[in-house]
Amino acid sequence: MPIFKHLKNKLGVILLAFLLNKIKVESLEHKYSLETRFIEVPLDHFAPSTGSQTFKLRYLINAKYHLKEGPVFVYTGNEGDISIFAQNTGFMFDIAPTFNALLVFIEHRYYGQSLPFGNASFASHENMRYLGTLQVLADYAFVVQHLKHLFFENVNPYDTYPIVAFGGSYGGMLAAWLRMKYPYSVIGAISSSAPMYFFPGMTSCDLFYEKVTRVFEKYDGHVQCTKAIKLGWDVINNLAKTQLGMDFISKTWKLCTKLKTFEDVDLLHNWLSNIYINLALSNYHYPSEVNTPLPAYPVQVFCEKLTTSFFNDTKGLIEHFGHALEIYTNYTGTKRCNNINNSFEDYSEFAWGYQKCTELIMPTCSTDADMFITKPWDYEKYSLDCYKKFGVKTLDPNWPLRAYGGKNLKYYSNIVFSNAMMDPYSCGGVTENVSNTIWSYNINDAPHIVDLRRADTADNNYLIEARSFHIQAIKKWLNMK
Incomplete structure (x- = not known):
C-alpha cells in the first residue's frame, strides 16, 4: 500500500x-x-x-x-x-x-x-x-x-x-x-x-453540478459568468499544451508549485471545480468563515469581478480569473500562494477521501448542460483511483x-x-x-x-x-x- x-x-x-x-x-x-x-x-x-x-x-x-x-x-x-x-x-x-x-x-x-x-x-x-x-x-x-x-x-x-x-x-x-x-x-x-x-440508483449523477450552475446563474443576470467559466476550461487546456502556457497559469494564479504535467493540470481542474462548489455551498447572505473568509453572497461578488471588466484574449481571461478567484483563495490578502494538491497536508481530507472510497460512494457527473468539464460517472475508474490512493477496493456501491x-x-x-x-x-x-x-x-x-x-x-x-x-x-x- x-x-x-x-x-x-x-x-x-x-x-x-x-x-x-x-x-x-x-x-x-x-x-x-x-x-x-x-x-x-x-x-x-x-x-x-x-x-x-x-x-x-x-x-x-x-x-x-x-x-x-x-x-x-x-x-x-x-x-x-x-x-x-x-x-x-x-x-x-x-x-x-x-x-x-x-x-x-x-x-x-x-x-x-x-x-x-x-x-x-x-x-x-x-x-x-x-x-x-x-x-x-x-x-x-x-x-x-x-x-x-x-x-x-x-x-x-x-x-x-x-x-x-x-x-x-x-x-x-x-x-x-x-x-x-x-x-x-x-x-x-x-x-x-x-x-x-x-x-447510486437514488439520485441522477448530473444533478449536483447542474445545481451548482443554477446557483451561479441566479446571481448572473446576463449569464456571462457561467459562460466564462465554461469557456475557461478550454482556455486552460489550450494554454497547458506548452510549458510556457503552464508557467503563465502558474504565475498568474500564484500556484505554490508550477504546473509541469498533464496530471498537474488535472489537479488544477479539480481545485478549480472545488472552489466553484464551495462558493455555492457558502453563498451566505452575510460574511462567513467556514472553510475560508468570504464576503456576503460570494458567488455574486465572484461573478461581478469576473464579468465587469473587458478582456480581449485568452491570457486576459486567465488574468481575470486569477483576480476573481481571490474572492475565495485570498479574500483577506494574506495568502502567499495557492496549493492545488493539499490532499496529504490535511489528514481530515485524507480520512474523508477514504470514507468516500470505502463506504460513502456518491456519484457525480457533468454534462454540456452545466458549467463544468463534461465528465461521465465511471465507477471502474473511481474504484481504481481509490485503490491507487488507499490500497483498498471500493465496497458494493449499494451498501448504504x-x-x-x-x-x-x-x-x-x-x-x-x-x-x-x-x-x-x-x-x-x-x-x-x-x-x-x-x-x-x-x-x-x-x-x-x-x-x-x-x-x-x-x-x-x-x-x-x-x-x-x-x-x-x-x-x-x-x-x-
Missing part, C-alpha cells in the same frame, strides 16, 4: 497542519463557551472479544442554560474538527435558553483530536479500518448513554430521554441515522442539508441502501429533513414529507446548512420560518406546549 508509506513521510506536514488548525480553532473559542471533555470508547463496537481496546473520543459541552432534567441537544460531528462545527451551529446556542438545554458536540472518530492510534491513525489500512459510519453511530450512542448517567436520575440506559440530535450535511445524515439505528438513544433529529439519497434503507424511510419516526433549495446537495435530500413523523422542510433562496447557523438580522422570512418549524418539532417531541 504505497500511499500509506507516502503519508508516513508526510507526517511532519500533517502535524503542522494539525497545529495550524488548532490555532484557528482556539481563535474561535470566544464566540461560544465550550468545555472540552474526553471519553474512552471501544475501538470496535462490534467485536466484544476486543472490547478492552479503546481510544479517547472528544466532545464539547456547554451547560450555561441547562437546568436539572432539562433536555440535551447533541450535535453529531462531521468530517472535521468538532470545534469548527460547534462555532458554526449557532442555532443550538440561540434556542438553548428556550429549552433550558445542555449542548453537546461529539467529534467524529479519526477527525480533530479523536484519533484512535494517535499520529499513526493514517499509517496503514489496518489502522484505518475502524473508520466507518456504523462505528461512528455506535460512538454517538455510547456517548449519549454516558450523558444519561451524568445528567438524569434513575437512568434506564435503553429508555428514551429528552435528547435531540442535530447535524448538518454529512453530520445531518449521521443525526438521522442515529435516530434510525438507535431510536432509544435520541428522541428526534434535526437533519439539515443531508444528502440522504445521494447514492441496505444499511440505511435508501428512500424507504416510512418505518422511522421523529426526523426533520430541512433542505435549502439553493444548496447543491438538496438534489440528494429528502424534499417531501415521508410520513406524519418524518417531515421535510424546504427553505427557498438559501444555501447549505444555513438554518443551523446563528440568527442574523439579514435572515429572510423563509429562514426564520424554518427555524420556527424546528423549534415546534422539538417541542412536540419533548411534549412541551
Whole structure:
C-alpha cells in the first residue's frame, strides 16, 4: 500500500497542519463557551472479544442554560474538527435558553483530536479500518448513554430521554441515522442539508453540478459568468499544451508549485471545480468563515469581478480569473500562494477521501448542460483511483441502501429533513414529507446548512420560518406546549 508509506513521510506536514488548525480553532473559542471533555470508547463496537481496546473520543459541552432534567441537544460531528462545527451551529446556542438545554458536540472518530492510534491513525489500512459510519453511530450512542448517567436520575440506559440530535450535511445524515439505528438513544433529529439519497440508483449523477450552475446563474443576470467559466476550461487546456502556457497559469494564479504535467493540470481542474462548489455551498447572505473568509453572497461578488471588466484574449481571461478567484483563495490578502494538491497536508481530507472510497460512494457527473468539464460517472475508474490512493477496493456501491434503507424511510419516526433549495446537495435530500413523523422542510433562496447557523438580522422570512418549524418539532417531541 504505497500511499500509506507516502503519508508516513508526510507526517511532519500533517502535524503542522494539525497545529495550524488548532490555532484557528482556539481563535474561535470566544464566540461560544465550550468545555472540552474526553471519553474512552471501544475501538470496535462490534467485536466484544476486543472490547478492552479503546481510544479517547472528544466532545464539547456547554451547560450555561441547562437546568436539572432539562433536555440535551447533541450535535453529531462531521468530517472535521468538532470545534469548527460547534462555532458554526449557532442555532443550538440561540434556542438553548428556550429549552433550558445542555449542548453537546461529539467529534467524529479519526477527525480533530479523536484519533484512535494517535499520529499513526493514517499509517496503514489496518489502522484505518475502524473508520466507518456504523462505528461512528455506535460512538454517538455510547456517548449519549454516558450523558444519561451524568445528567438524569434513575437512568434506564435503553429508555428514551429528552435528547435531540442535530447535524448538518454529512453530520445531518449521521443525526438521522442515529435516530434510525438507535431510536432509544435520541428522541428526534434535526437533519439539515443531508444528502440522504445521494447514492447510486437514488439520485441522477448530473444533478449536483447542474445545481451548482443554477446557483451561479441566479446571481448572473446576463449569464456571462457561467459562460466564462465554461469557456475557461478550454482556455486552460489550450494554454497547458506548452510549458510556457503552464508557467503563465502558474504565475498568474500564484500556484505554490508550477504546473509541469498533464496530471498537474488535472489537479488544477479539480481545485478549480472545488472552489466553484464551495462558493455555492457558502453563498451566505452575510460574511462567513467556514472553510475560508468570504464576503456576503460570494458567488455574486465572484461573478461581478469576473464579468465587469473587458478582456480581449485568452491570457486576459486567465488574468481575470486569477483576480476573481481571490474572492475565495485570498479574500483577506494574506495568502502567499495557492496549493492545488493539499490532499496529504490535511489528514481530515485524507480520512474523508477514504470514507468516500470505502463506504460513502456518491456519484457525480457533468454534462454540456452545466458549467463544468463534461465528465461521465465511471465507477471502474473511481474504484481504481481509490485503490491507487488507499490500497483498498471500493465496497458494493449499494451498501448504504441496505444499511440505511435508501428512500424507504416510512418505518422511522421523529426526523426533520430541512433542505435549502439553493444548496447543491438538496438534489440528494429528502424534499417531501415521508410520513406524519418524518417531515421535510424546504427553505427557498438559501444555501447549505444555513438554518443551523446563528440568527442574523439579514435572515429572510423563509429562514426564520424554518427555524420556527424546528423549534415546534422539538417541542412536540419533548411534549412541551
